[in-house]
Amino acid sequence: MTYCNMTSALRPIGLAALLLTALATFAADIPDRPEKLTFPPLTYEPPNAADFRVALKSGPVAYLVPDRELPLINLVITVRTGDYVVPAGKEGLGELVGYLLSKGGIKSKSAEELDERLAFLAANLNSQIGDTSGSVSLNLLSKDLDEGLALLREVLTEPRWQDDKLKLRKQQTLQSMAQRNDDSAGIEFRERRVLAYGEKFWLNQLPTKASVEGITRDDLAAFHRDWFHPANFIVAVNGDFDRDAMVKKLEALFAKWPFKGKPARPVPGDYAMAKPGAYLTDKDVPQGRVSILLPGIRRDDPDYFPLIVMNDILGGGGFTSRLVNRVRSDEGLAYSAFSVVQGGVYYPQPLIAGFQSKSRTVAYAASLVLDEMQKMAAAPVTAEELNTAKKSYIETFPRNFATKQQVAGTLAGDEFTGRYQSDPGYFKTFRAKVDAVTAADVQRVAKKYLKPGEVVLQVVGDKREISLGYPSHPVKLEELTGGKLTELPLRDPMTLKPVKQ
Amino acid sequence: MIYRPVLIVAALIAFAFSAAAQKVPVTEKTLSNGMKLLLVQRDGEPTVSGGWVAHVGSSNERPGITGIAHLFEHMMFKGTPTIGTKDESKDREIIADQERVREEMRREEAKLRAAIRRGEIDDLLKPENKSARYKELEAEFKKLVDAQREILVKNEFDRIYTTGGASGMNAFTSDDMTAYFIDVPANKLELWMWMESERIHRPVFREFYAERDVVFEERRMRTEATPTGRLSESFQAMVWESHPYSWPTVGWPSDIPAISKAQADEFYKLYYAPQNLTLILVGDFKAGTAAAMAEKYFSRIPRGPADAPDVVTLEIKQPAEKRMTGEADANPQVDIAWHTVPFGHPDSSVLRVIGQLLSTRTGRLYKGLVLGRGVATEAYAQPSSQKWAGLFYAGGEAKDGSTPAQVEQAIYEELDRLKTEEVPAQELQKVKNNFAASEYRRLAGGNHALLMQLIQNEGLGDWREINTAGSRIQAVTAADIQRVAKKYFTKEQRNVLTVTRKPDAKDGAPSAAPKKGKK
Numbered sequence A: 001m002t003y004c005n006m007t008s009a010l011r012p013i014g015l016a017a018l019l020l021t022a023l024a025t026f027a028a029d030i031p032d033r034p035e036k037l038t039f040p041p042l043t044y045e046p047p048n049a050a051d052f053r054v055a056l057k058s059g060p061v062a063y064l065v066p067d068r069e070l071p072l073i074n075l076v077i078t079v080r081t082g083d084y085v086v087p088a089g090k091e092g093l094g095e096l097v098g099y100l101l102s103k104g105g106i107k108s109k110s111a112e113e114l115d116e117r118l119a120f121l122a123a124n125l126n127s128q129i130g131d132t133s134g135s136v137s138l139n140l141l142s143k144d145l146d147e148g149l150a151l152l153r154e155v156l157t158e159p160r161w162q163d164d165k166l167k168l169r170k171q172q173t174l175q176s177m178a179q180r181n182d183d184s185a186g187i188e189f190r191e192r193r194v195l196a197y198g199e200k201f202w203l204n205q206l207p208t209k210a211s212v213e214g215i216t217r218d219d220l221a222a223f224h225r226d227w228f229h230p231a232n233f234i235v236a237v238n239g240d241f242d243r244d245a246m247v248k249k250l251e252a253l254f255a256k257w258p259f260k261g262k263p264a265r266p267v268p269g270d271y272a273m274a275k276p277g278a279y280l281t282d283k284d285v286p287q288g289r290v291s292i293l294l295p296g297i298r299r300d301d302p303d304y305f306p307l308i309v310m311n312d313i314l315g316g317g318g319f320t321s322r323l324v325n326r327v328r329s330d331e332g333l334a335y336s337a338f339s340v341v342q343g344g345v346y347y348p349q350p351l352i353a354g355f356q357s358k359s360r361t362v363a364y365a366a367s368l369v370l371d372e373m374q375k376m377a378a379a380p381v382t383a384e385e386l387n388t389a390k391k392s393y394i395e396t397f398p399r400n401f402a403t404k405q406q407v408a409g410t411l412a413g414d415e416f417t418g419r420y421q422s423d424p425g426y427f428k429t430f431r432a433k434v435d436a437v438t439a440a441d442v443q444r445v446a447k448k449y450l451k452p453g454e455v456v457l458q459v460v461g462d463k464r465e466i467s468l469g470y471p472s473h474p475v476k477l478e479e480l481t482g483g484k485l486t487e488l489p490l491r492d493p494m495t496l497k498p499v500k501q
Numbered sequence B: 001m002i003y004r005p006v007l008i009v010a011a012l013i014a015f016a017f018s019a020a021a022q023k024v025p026v027t028e029k030t031l032s033n034g035m036k037l038l039l040v041q042r043d044g045e046p047t048v049s050g051g052w053v054a055h056v057g058s059s060n061e062r063p064g065i066t067g068i069a070h071l072f073e074h075m076m077f078k079g080t081p082t083i084g085t086k087d088e089s090k091d092r093e094i095i096a097d098q099e100r101v102r103e104e105m106r107r108e109e110a111k112l113r114a115a116i117r118r119g120e121i122d123d124l125l126k127p128e129n130k131s132a133r134y135k136e137l138e139a140e141f142k143k144l145v146d147a148q149r150e151i152l153v154k155n156e157f158d159r160i161y162t163t164g165g166a167s168g169m170n171a172f173t174s175d176d177m178t179a180y181f182i183d184v185p186a187n188k189l190e191l192w193m194w195m196e197s198e199r200i201h202r203p204v205f206r207e208f209y210a211e212r213d214v215v216f217e218e219r220r221m222r223t224e225a226t227p228t229g230r231l232s233e234s235f236q237a238m239v240w241e242s243h244p245y246s247w248p249t250v251g252w253p254s255d256i257p258a259i260s261k262a263q264a265d266e267f268y269k270l271y272y273a274p275q276n277l278t279l280i281l282v283g284d285f286k287a288g289t290a291a292a293m294a295e296k297y298f299s300r301i302p303r304g305p306a307d308a309p310d311v312v313t314l315e316i317k318q319p320a321e322k323r324m325t326g327e328a329d330a331n332p333q334v335d336i337a338w339h340t341v342p343f344g345h346p347d348s349s350v351l352r353v354i355g356q357l358l359s360t361r362t363g364r365l366y367k368g369l370v371l372g373r374g375v376a377t378e379a380y381a382q383p384s385s386q387k388w389a390g391l392f393y394a395g396g397e398a399k400d401g402s403t404p405a406q407v408e409q410a411i412y413e414e415l416d417r418l419k420t421e422e423v424p425a426q427e428l429q430k431v432k433n434n435f436a437a438s439e440y441r442r443l444a445g446g447n448h449a450l451l452m453q454l455i456q457n458e459g460l461g462d463w464r465e466i467n468t469a470g471s472r473i474q475a476v477t478a479a480d481i482q483r484v485a486k487k488y489f490t491k492e493q494r495n496v497l498t499v500t501r502k503p504d505a506k507d508g509a510p511s512a513a514p515k516k517g518k519k
Helices: A010-029 A093-103 A111-120 A142-157 A163-177 A184-197 A209-213 A217-227 A243-254 A304-316 A322-330 A359-378 A383-394 A397-401 A404-417 A426-435 A439-449 A463-468 B007-013 B068-075 B088-117 B132-151 B156-163 B186-201 B208-224 B229-239 B261-271 B287-298 B346-358 B364-372 B404-420 B425-441 B446-460 B465-474 B478-488
Strands: A053-055 A061-066 A072-079 A124-129 A134-141 A233-239 A277-282 A287-297 A337-340 A349-358 A456-461 A485-487 B027-030 B036-041 B047-054 B167-173 B178-185 B277-283 B322-328 B333-339 B376-385 B390-398 B494-501
Touching (some): A061 A404, A072 A142, A072 A404, A072 B425, A093 A111, A093 A124, A093 A163, A093 A217, A111 B425, A124 A142, A163 B376, A184 A349, A233 A243, A277 A463, A287 A359, A304 A322, A304 A426, A322 B208, A349 A359, A349 B208, A359 A456, A383 A426, A383 B156, A397 A404, A397 A426, A456 A463, B036 B446, B047 B186, B047 B446, B068 B167, B068 B178, B068 B208, B088 B132, B156 B167, B178 B186, B186 B277, B186 B287, B208 B229, B229 B333, B277 B287, B346 B364, B346 B425, B346 B465, B346 B478, B364 B376, B364 B404, B404 B478, B425 B465, B425 B478
Parallel strands (some): A277 A485, B322 B494
Antiparallel strands (some): A053 A061, A072 A233, A124 A134, A287 A349, A337 A349, B027 B036, B047 B277, B333 B390
């Protein structure tokens, strides 16, 4: 570039001038604002569930998405079971069944032999049980499909529940239980669920040392036989296969089931949220973790679309959201500040806003979050905010189906939770529903759901430092919630009984 | 573009297990200003995952400005002369005024550090320790921040992308690299070109000091408020004696609040020059069109006058085993780190195979420590060959009734077996099969996942490693494993961190404390 400044010879000047012109033309082509760019149109239609859906004669509904690009096959069976059907006193059974189903041996192979064979094939065969579903998944090279399916069939129908593996897993579970109070994030997660749903709700029936020690091999076998049968399965499979051939293989996989299970039970929703107020758990860390809870909705609620748009503007949209702008960018009080509206599948899930800040600014930052909630309800959002929030859902919609695994998994997920049956056009109409949300809708739901005076404000952190506050922003936690501050003691990690301080 | 399965391409390679099918087809170009461009054209998903690597990380820092590479990464989202403000010239004036106040504040901060040395105060950040003059300056600075806020367009850079349908905008900084990435709809490739060339060309570091506070909160969140964060940080500082890997990427707590905007400007000039950057695009575009567009947008950034300096400090060979013993709110555990070789060294492939032989539930550590000896609840091995130097980690959590010392001893016994006995062919083949399958699996994850792998390889030294590592791993022999195990797993080259549970009545969990196991 330096030769552009040379003036001693004619030729270089000419060259330089020419180059400069060329650059200038180039630069002139680049507009000063990105809004001036024009883009080719992009149309996108989501996959049509019916194109992939097969109701197998053997029981399950399957979604098959063939894709010959790579010699891999991925198969996931989702099971209608979960912690919600674990009997009282046996807390921890779901996790043990979920883990040991594929890791505790099968009729023809010990756990070690099964592990070795799968590892040699570079195949993954995993199982787990969560809150409201279980899953068994197989990912392997397509050349090994038949052997993989034979092993999968045995895992599903004839697990061995090897005693040594049960003993080891229980020991590992107990030792990991001992860490329940080690990380402030773990404490926050556990106690937040208690505040959101109440101590008695099924979701808060957590394993204890006594419950885990009391679980027997017979408990595992009974739980498995109750819930793991084809009528309770939804299947998603994608990868290197021919559709008709795969249908035949799946029919064989689920045919002639050796036991008859129970029909799936509905997920109970009989919870009770804590009374509004501030709740603090004392933990010696230099940064307090804050969660602010308000009653929320189910995902089939008519307010769902206005509420997700409202939430995107409040704290769901990352750097374009008000909470990030205020708490993080303006004030430098937190690395992460957010709000979440999930829309529960089976029961309303609370709206949560949260952040982490140094102890001394915890109360001040919390007051800013409540202030932003107030503002959402007090005035309509700007047209620009509304547009950004809507675009963030509409324009990124194709990414829900970015890979073939996502196509199969997302469609199967809707089948599992019943939305395919109740609202088969959900994905087709999703973008139009987001687009229909108005600023008035957003303000209406903000008024309805964001009530700063009725929040459950949860804090985990250093009680003494947090109560000192910050001299230039003297805010007290209890002032934010009408004078109520309840101290939540830590629980003994093995019994979950509150520890006397 | 309509959603379409890629059946045609697929049919051609469906049964071909050839090495060619596993390669990532990268087109490499260099722009006229020295900026490198990598393009991977893929069908299927109607998106483009775009990213770029700045070949700079915390290992390019020095004491006093540790954390600057990472803070800088945060600042790259703050906009440009026209993005982020309503009044470019007033914005520039306010930033200059802010720097004048900050200069005075820095003089006051020096006095506070002197007060710490004299023992008069204990903590720079405690509000009660600030001098009267400092508080005045803070108030003055706040007025300037308020004035700037009047003309600020908050987080406009993000808003433009979001409105344009982009998602997943983020960045990371490591010892070795700083990388920025985002996914855009396939028709918005030019928006990516505009936005990224604009911020590389002329970033404006507005809201610099609030962002510094954000970074300090990030440090609290990741390091100070986690059970073993401070011990891990301290362990790294012990492992690395001479090499800059000794300091944390997020920066020392004294340095983060002392970094100035002038230092960031200087850092930008040296390390964000085009010849130090690699652009990477993966997705649904035409390589020719994308390359021409990149030349148009990015070549407007002039090549930097100076190339970034090499990191000259080599890690000095440690003269003896080093050990650290700590207590934390955590189960008793041990971590061991041996000095090995950097990225691209032939032995790094052998170390990856060893890592896999030891890891997973059919690996030697699980079988030997968790199942066999029953001294651990979990055990791991992890090779880590970085850009300038490498380590090999192994460790585990002691089972109730066992000690970290027993876990440590058992790990040494397993490593000794690697030195003295040849690995059986079947076991070696099992490990190689998993590496081979992972060559396919990495392509199944979509455009974004592939972009991240290219970023890693390019940032560590050479994107080509993504295509050459596979065959080198398949060529590793049992003899290689024996040789490498003997060479690196020695007492003199190892560092050991032992953690036991902190006895603490307040947080604790009386019944959680191990009955035995105290050293």
